[in-house]
Amino acid sequence: MGDLVERLAQGLGEGAVAVDPDVTAAYAHDMAGFCEAGRPAVVVFPETVEQVRHVLRTATDLRVPVVPQGARTGLSGGANAVDGCILLSMTRMNRILEIDPVNRIAVVEPGVVNAELSRAAAGHGLAYPPDPSSWESCTIGGNIGTGAGGLCCVKYGTTSEYVLGLDVVLADGRLLTTGRRTAKGVAGYDLTRLLVGSEGTLAVVVRAVLALRPAPPPQLVLAAEFRSTDEACAAVCEVMAKGYTPSLMELMDSTTVRAVNEMARMGLPESTRALLLVAFDGPDQRREVAEVAALCDAAGASGVVPAEDRAESDLLLQARRLSLPAMERLGTTMIDDVAVPRSRLAEMLTGVAAIAERQRLTIGMVAHAGDGNTHPVVIFDAGDAxxxxxxxxxxxxIMALGLELGGTVTGEHGVGLLKREWLARELGPVGLELQRQIKAVFDPLGILNPGKTL
Structure with a gap:
């Protein structure tokens, strides 16, 4: 321990190494309350690429595990400590290095907060579309680690579609540059895509080249109330089958609506069994909202309320972003992240409701309905064994149901500790073995975020 701390301190700045037990305990876990966390040996806060390389070289020499971390807003235990590890916090590497309006790219360090990048891009008439619910606090490095999504994925896609290139530090301290700054590029294996979603198990991201888009107009949101989740899901399928491309399509069940009202006094309709939010941000948004309102009526909506202006739209979107914090007030939560084909969404929601009844539990449901990514939130008393x-x-x-419906055990939160067993079931033995071989190529000593994903 003493040798480790001394060697780390030799290559890091003052105040960049913390061993106080209260500090290390505070950094030992992310927001997945149900996952175990080990006792770290030390937390380090590098500010430069060379300092990250020093940490990894030291870890390799001493055979010490390293757990990379961002803002620790993750929900799968992917940033949780293992016993005796170095917690590598990347939050001080938080500079936006470049925004290039001509090539529509941003170059950033991993500790940049998602919302800060969005605001900086907006100053150039551009946008960085991936927008997780925690966008005001989550970091780009963490988003890259989990392949994060967000509310606007249905139109704009997830993080993986915006990462053009990466600088990463390998387990032995070598610096690797992948990808490109150009709009096109197919030279060699796509290591950039491989690293996105790898949850810090292959390398540590120290710089990212990200694609930007022209900033769209403000969204106009429609809220539709339904007497059943089946009707709401039928409306989702009809909207997509008719060729519409909403910028957002989110579903909140009655448990979620009540929780948000209790937390924020939003005045959402508590009589509804499913509240569907649909938004458009194109030049014909008012026409599209009106046409989708008619489709919702035809699908059985008991009430359809188009927002009149941006303020009303923002209020509805804020209600959706408050869903998970609101449900956390009801008890300990286990947050699932199962994505299924849109055509199976109704079966997923009906199946989860049956599970809740059978297990005698409250399970709230929110979903990125436009892309079939559901977030069942299991609420329970952690003091009751x-x-x-x-x-x-x-x-x-719920995991088993998602796979049975042709889905995946995680659409955007990552595997971490929470879903290791289920990842193995989804990949199958051949897929799992190949992924382990890839891990061994990048990290032959197995020191990078050990025990996570595989």
């Missing part, structure tokens, strides 16, 4: 066991059982049932 029997109820905790039922919560764990419901989580596993």
């Amino acid at each position: 029997e109820e905790t066991a039922r919560a764990r059982g419901s989580f596993d049932e």
